[in-house]
Amino acid sequence: MRSNLIDAGVDVFIVGAGPAGAAAAISLSQIAPHLRVCLADAGRDRPFRVGESVPPPIKPFLDHLGLGPAFIQADHCPSFHTLSAWGGQELIGNEFFLYVHNTGWRLDRDRFDRMLADEATRLGAKPLTATVRSLSPCAQGWRIDCGAAGKFAARFVIDASGRSALLPRLLKIPSVKIDKLVACAVFFEQQSVPDAPGADAAVIESFRDGWWYSAAIPGSRRVAMLMTDADIARQLRISQLPAWMAYLAETRHIQPLIASCRPLAPPAFWSAASRNFGSAYPFGILGIGDAISSFDPLSSQGIIKAIRSGLFASYAIADYFLRNDETGIARYYALMNREFDAYLTTRHEYYRQEQRWPDAPFWNRRH
Ligand SMILES: Cc1cc2nc3c(=O)[nH]c(=O)nc-3n(C[C@H](O)[C@H](O)[C@H](O)COP(=O)(O)OP(=O)(O)OC[C@H]3O[C@@H](n4cnc5c(N)ncnc54)[C@H](O)[C@@H]3O)c2cc1C
Known part of the structure; x- marks a missing residue:
C-alpha cells in the first residue's frame, strides 16, 4: 500500500537500499530529520549476495551511524588477517594489527544490509519495495516511474x-x-572447518588468468571466486561447475579449503569491473556507492566506500536543503574523483607486484 507521504512527493528519493543508500538515509534522518526521505529497493534478484570481507575501519563508520553495538551483536565472523599467494607461491599474512581497530569481519551480507535498511526505516525513511524504471524532470524536481508501484515526485534523487x-x-x-x-x-556448505592454512581468513591466490578468492562466511558457508576478465572467462568456459572445479583443482591454497565442502549452486557471474561516472550526473541527482564508481574486489573497499559516500552525499544534500548551499555537491564530486584516482594508483601498484606471467593478457593489461 502506498503512503500519503509518498503520494505527496518527497524531498529525497533514494534508489537502492544497499549499504550506500541505507547509510545516506540514516545520516539524512540524523542531520536533517524534517526531510521526507523514501528508500526504494527492487528486492533481491539472486539467491546469494557477494561482498563480505570488510577491514577494521568499517567499525568507526558504523559507530558514526549509531550501529556499532547492533553490528557487534549480529554474529558476523571476526577476521584478523588476509592471506595471499601473490607474486610468489607461498601464502603471506597481512595482519590487521596495524589498524587502530584490529578486527575485520566476514559478513552475513543479507543480515548486514537488512540492519542498515531497518535502521533507516526506524529513523523515519519510508521503505518502498519497487523497481525504478525511468525518471524525468518535472516541476518539483524529478518524476520517478516505478511501474506498478506508482510514480513519485522528488526534489532530489540519490542513485544508490x-x-x-x-x-x-x-x-x-x-x-x-x-x-x-x-x-x-x-x-x-562447509560442514567442518578445513584443516588447511587460511581456514579462518580470506585467502587470495593468483594464477595465470587472474586470481582466486575464498573465505568462510557465517551460516557454515564458504564462498570461492575465480576472478578474471570477461573475454578470458569465455575462453576458459567456467560457467559449468566441472570446468570451474577443474581450474580450482590446479590451485595450491584454495582447493584444500574447498575439499570437504558441498557446492550449493552452479557458478554464477558478477561484474567486478572498475569504473567511474565522476561528476556527470545532472543537478538534482547524486550517485553514491557502486553507482558512482566501482572498485576491484581485491581492494575489499566496496562496502566501506559505499557507506562513506552515502554519508558525504547526505552532508552535501543537507547543505543544499538547509542552507541553499550547492557547493557541497561540487565538493562531494571532487572528493569522489580524488578517491577514484587514489584507488587506481593503489590498484596499479598491487597488480604490478605479480610478475610471474608478464605475457598473460590478464596481467599484461594491468601492468
Ligand atoms: C564479486 C564481488 C566481490 C566483492 N567483495 C567485496 C568484499 O569482499 N568487500 C567489500 O567491501 N566489497 C566487496 N564487493 C563490493 C561490494 O559488494 C559493493 O561495493 C557494495 O555492495 C556497494 O554497495 P551499494 O550500496 O553501492 O550497492 P549494492 O550493495 O549493490 O546495492 C544496490 C541496491 O540497489 C537496488 N537496486 C538496483 N537497481 C534498482 C532499481 N532499478 N530500483 C530499485 N532498486 C534497485 C538493489 O536491489 C540493491 O539492493 C564485491 C563485489 C563483487 C562484485
Whole structure:
C-alpha cells in the first residue's frame, strides 16, 4: 500500500537500499530529520549476495551511524588477517594489527544490509519495495516511474543502485571504464572447518588468468571466486561447475579449503569491473556507492566506500536543503574523483607486484 507521504512527493528519493543508500538515509534522518526521505529497493534478484570481507575501519563508520553495538551483536565472523599467494607461491599474512581497530569481519551480507535498511526505516525513511524504471524532470524536481508501484515526485534523487548504475544508464551518462573484471563465484556448505592454512581468513591466490578468492562466511558457508576478465572467462568456459572445479583443482591454497565442502549452486557471474561516472550526473541527482564508481574486489573497499559516500552525499544534500548551499555537491564530486584516482594508483601498484606471467593478457593489461 502506498503512503500519503509518498503520494505527496518527497524531498529525497533514494534508489537502492544497499549499504550506500541505507547509510545516506540514516545520516539524512540524523542531520536533517524534517526531510521526507523514501528508500526504494527492487528486492533481491539472486539467491546469494557477494561482498563480505570488510577491514577494521568499517567499525568507526558504523559507530558514526549509531550501529556499532547492533553490528557487534549480529554474529558476523571476526577476521584478523588476509592471506595471499601473490607474486610468489607461498601464502603471506597481512595482519590487521596495524589498524587502530584490529578486527575485520566476514559478513552475513543479507543480515548486514537488512540492519542498515531497518535502521533507516526506524529513523523515519519510508521503505518502498519497487523497481525504478525511468525518471524525468518535472516541476518539483524529478518524476520517478516505478511501474506498478506508482510514480513519485522528488526534489532530489540519490542513485544508490549499485553496479547496475541505473540512472547513468537511463540518462546515458558515459563512464570511464578501466577493465572488464568478472567474478565467477560458487557458494558452498562447509560442514567442518578445513584443516588447511587460511581456514579462518580470506585467502587470495593468483594464477595465470587472474586470481582466486575464498573465505568462510557465517551460516557454515564458504564462498570461492575465480576472478578474471570477461573475454578470458569465455575462453576458459567456467560457467559449468566441472570446468570451474577443474581450474580450482590446479590451485595450491584454495582447493584444500574447498575439499570437504558441498557446492550449493552452479557458478554464477558478477561484474567486478572498475569504473567511474565522476561528476556527470545532472543537478538534482547524486550517485553514491557502486553507482558512482566501482572498485576491484581485491581492494575489499566496496562496502566501506559505499557507506562513506552515502554519508558525504547526505552532508552535501543537507547543505543544499538547509542552507541553499550547492557547493557541497561540487565538493562531494571532487572528493569522489580524488578517491577514484587514489584507488587506481593503489590498484596499479598491487597488480604490478605479480610478475610471474608478464605475457598473460590478464596481467599484461594491468601492468
Ligand atoms: C564479486 C564481488 C566481490 C566483492 N567483495 C567485496 C568484499 O569482499 N568487500 C567489500 O567491501 N566489497 C566487496 N564487493 C563490493 C561490494 O559488494 C559493493 O561495493 C557494495 O555492495 C556497494 O554497495 P551499494 O550500496 O553501492 O550497492 P549494492 O550493495 O549493490 O546495492 C544496490 C541496491 O540497489 C537496488 N537496486 C538496483 N537497481 C534498482 C532499481 N532499478 N530500483 C530499485 N532498486 C534497485 C538493489 O536491489 C540493491 O539492493 C564485491 C563485489 C563483487 C562484485
